[in-house]
Amino acid sequence: MKNAMxxxxxxxxxxLVCPYVDMDGAEYRSKELELLAESALLEIVKCNxxxxxxxxxxxxxxxxxxxxxxxxxxxxxADVVIFDCxxxxxxxxxxxxxxxxKTIDRTMLILDIFAGRAKSGEGKLQVxxxxxxxxxxxxxxxxANNNRSSTGVGMRGASETKLELDKxxxxxxxAKLEKEIKEIxxxxxxxxxxxxxxxxxxxxxxxxxxxxxxxxxxxxxxxxYADDRLFATLDVLSKKVWDDGVEYVLIDTVGFVxxxxxxxxxxxxxxxxxxxxxxxxxxxxxxxxxxxxxxxAVVENEFKRMSIDPNKVILVYNKIDKVSADEIKNFRSYPYxxxxxxxKTQKNIVQLKQMIREKLASFS
Numbered sequence: 001m002k003n004a005m006x007x008x009x010x011x012x013x014x015x016l017v018c019p020y021v022d023m024d025g026a027e028y029r030s031k032e033l034e035l036l037a038e039s040a041l042l043e044i045v046k047c048n049x050x051x052x053x054x055x056x057x058x059x060x061x062x063x064x065x066x067x068x069x070x071x072x073x074x075x076x077x078a079d080v081v082i083f084d085c086x087x088x089x090x091x092x093x094x095x096x097x098x099x100x101x102k103t104i105d106r107t108m109l110i111l112d113i114f115a116g117r118a119k120s121g122e123g124k125l126q127v128x129x130x131x132x133x134x135x136x137x138x139x140x141x142x143x144a145n146n147n148r149s150s151t152g153v154g155m156r157g158a159s160e161t162k163l164e165l166d167k168x169x170x171x172x173x174x175a176k177l178e179k180e181i182k183e184i185x186x187x188x189x190x191x192x193x194x195x196x197x198x199x200x201x202x203x204x205x206x207x208x209x210x211x212x213x214x215x216x217x218x219x220x221x222x223x224x225y226a227d228d229r230l231f232a233t234l235d236v237l238s239k240k241v242w243d244d245g246v247e248y249v250l251i252d253t254v255g256f257v258x259x260x261x262x263x264x265x266x267x268x269x270x271x272x273x274x275x276x277x278x279x280x281x282x283x284x285x286x287x288x289x290x291x292x293x294x295x296x297a298v299v300e301n302e303f304k305r306m307s308i309d310p311n312k313v314i315l316v317y318n319k320i321d322k323v324s325a326d327e328i329k330n331f332r333s334y335p336y337x338x339x340x341x342x343x344k345t346q347k348n349i350v351q352l353k354q355m356i357r358e359k360l361a362s363f364s
Contacts, residue, residue: 014042015078017069018049019061019085028291032258033084033106035209040113045076059094060087070099082109089138107134110257122184129177136170199240200248200360203278207295208255210284211318213237215343216252219353246357251278256299276306280359281313282352287340288322293332310335314355318343 014037018030030049037044048069052061059066060083073081080102087095087105096103104112111134114127204212220239237252253275275281283299285292296315303310315336320328328340339355341348 011041011043012079013045013077015045015073015081016047017081017083019052021052023051028294036109045078060091066098073099073101125177125181132170132174200279201251202248202280202356203251203253203275204282204284205253205275206284206299208257210286211343212252212284215284216250218343218346218349220250243353256302258298280356282316283313284316284318286319287317288319316341321345321347
């Protein structure tokens with residue numbers, strides 16, 4: 001009798017490059033790239049953070065630095081190099097040729113994560129559309145990468161269809177996807193208006209990995225997928241809640257992230273529309289994260305962009321069991337109702353649910 005053999009896919013090794021023209025917040029920014037890479041199931045062999053005094057059109061930074069990266073990539077056996085900056089098609093192509101392995105930027109990494117996580121039909125279409133719009137001005141770079149590798153990070157989603165890298169073909173595909181998504185959006189808006197006319201809604205919003213899905217499970221016992229990775233939830237999820245005579249729909253949404261590519265902000269308009277229409281917004285923050293204030297600022301900027309009424313917001317500090325009482329006392333104050341909880345341990349969930357009921361009552 002043969003023994004069953006379990007095989008695991010070998011993780012790609014990633015070399016991260018963080019070339020910053022301003023080192024303010026460099027640790028936070030580079031750490032976020034590491035979390036994104038880990039979320040894409042990559043093995044990080046090095047994160048190279050350095051100051052760029054002056055950018056250039058050919059390689060973003062100096063050729064000497066690019067050659068140094070090439071040598072380190074070879075020594076460490078990296079499979080992919082990821083840049084924490086937006087690069088043009090020519091910059092990506094030139095860097096790809098210099099370093100000798102597959103080269104992508106932060107936007108391509110995020111697109112890749114989204115391609116692997118979207119579950120709904122609409123979500124998959126939106127990801128494909130975002131990938132095509134990003135690919136269109138970078139066809140030469142994509143050809144260079146495809147010549148090196150047709151699999152792995154940066155090559156999922158739309159590229160899996162063995163798409164012809166032809167500008168006219170891509171433009172036709174974009175038009176077709178936009179038409180399909182427009183029809184889906186029209187149907188969704190109609191059903192959403194009907195739902196909102198019948199019941200109130202509460203949306204979970206916040207920085208990715210703050211614990212929104214875990215909180216949804218705690219409030220609604222929804223058994224929603226929750227994972228300690230960035231962008232664990234991509235599609236809009238909802239669950240009806242009956243709490244002490246109050247009925248509402250609880251909505252889990254995709255997490256915000258610093259400088260989310262414009263293509264993806266548009267692609268996940270479904271999530272943003274749910275946020276706009278909700279009666280109450282729970283801004284979920286990881287209280288133990290040393291960069292929580294920067295993350296709150298990211299969410300607040302989106303609130304301002306969408307003209308969200310701050311009176312609808314409850315600031316929810318999650319994972320409070322990981323923080324000392326003295327630290328909590330020194331938390332910054334914000335002009336929102338504030339609640340301190342532990343979603344995993346159910347700490348203060350009853351208090352939060354009461355605050356939700358009070359907020360909903362104030363909008364009756």
